[in-house]
Amino acid sequence: MVNIYQNILSAKKVRRKLLAVLIDPEKIDLKNIPSFFEKVHQSITTHIFVGGSTDDNNQTENVVTAIKKATHLPVILFPGDVSQISKKADGILFLSLLSGRNPEYLIEQQVKAAPILNNSTLEILPTGYILIDGETATATQRVSNTKPIAQENSELILNTALAGQFSGKKLIYLEAGSGATKVVCQEIIKEVSDNLSIPLIVGGGIRSKKQLKNAFNSGADLVVIGTAFENDETFFEDLKK
Numbered sequence: 001m002v003n004i005y006q007n008i009l010s011a012k013k014v015r016r017k018l019l020a021v022l023i024d025p026e027k028i029d030l031k032n033i034p035s036f037f038e039k040v041h042q043s044i045t046t047h048i049f050v051g052g053s054t055d056d057n058n059q060t061e062n063v064v065t066a067i068k069k070a071t072h073l074p075v076i077l078f079p080g081d082v083s084q085i086s087k088k089a090d091g092i093l094f095l096s097l098l099s100g101r102n103p104e105y106l107i108e109q110q111v112k113a114a115p116i117l118n119n120s121t122l123e124i125l126p127t128g129y130i131l132i133d134g135e136t137a138t139a140t141q142r143v144s145n146t147k148p149i150a151q152e153n154s155e156l157i158l159n160t161a162l163a164g165q166f167s168g169k170k171l172i173y174l175e176a177g178s179g180a181t182k183v184v185c186q187e188i189i190k191e192v193s194d195n196l197s198i199p200l201i202v203g204g205g206i207r208s209k210k211q212l213k214n215a216f217n218s219g220a221d222l223v224v225i226g227t228a229f230e231n232d233e234t235f236f237e238d239l240k241k
Ligand code: 1GP
Pocket: 022, 175, 176, 177, 178, 179, 180, 202, 203, 204, 205, 206, 224, 225, 226, 227, 228
């Protein structure tokens, strides 16, 4: 069995940086999954995240099944809500939207997910999810009905991340939102990373190798990229092993 969290911790210890490709079940065509994964496997990708703010056609299960056939990389659910759980994945980011004050995404969805997860072998990764203003109104904002934290408010971002760590989260995820025009700035990543002992995930709007490097150099342990690959799979060329 893969031990996802232990592997992330081991990588952090030796500063080996991790890259997750995010696949949105609403956006990927099942028949393209095998060829997509040929490119993934030639790149520095270490993890696959599956999820989106919504999955109106209930495609998560089919997409996870197809991905598991195509790869041995760990497949981790990044669900927008309880309906997006597939027991066929390897793990799940058990998210609490800490930047918002909407109880539905702080605890209610988690209570609904609990009996499903209790009957699964999914590795559960308790994650403090912090939405940061990426200058684009994102689906997460709309669906969760919460506001992101302004990048200028670095003190609140740091305190939110620390509160997550102190309440037992095993990961903190700084999220500018899918398709963000402004990525989480390096100063914020550095400040949060310097003050946390748990691994830090960063994502939202990363479209170039330079932005990826900047996030890693500032202290991100794992970076998530989705939209850039949806728009242009040649981006994998820049990220070859
Ligand atoms: C979104 O952080 C992820 O939840 C990835 O964002 O789609 O902008 O790469 P992008």
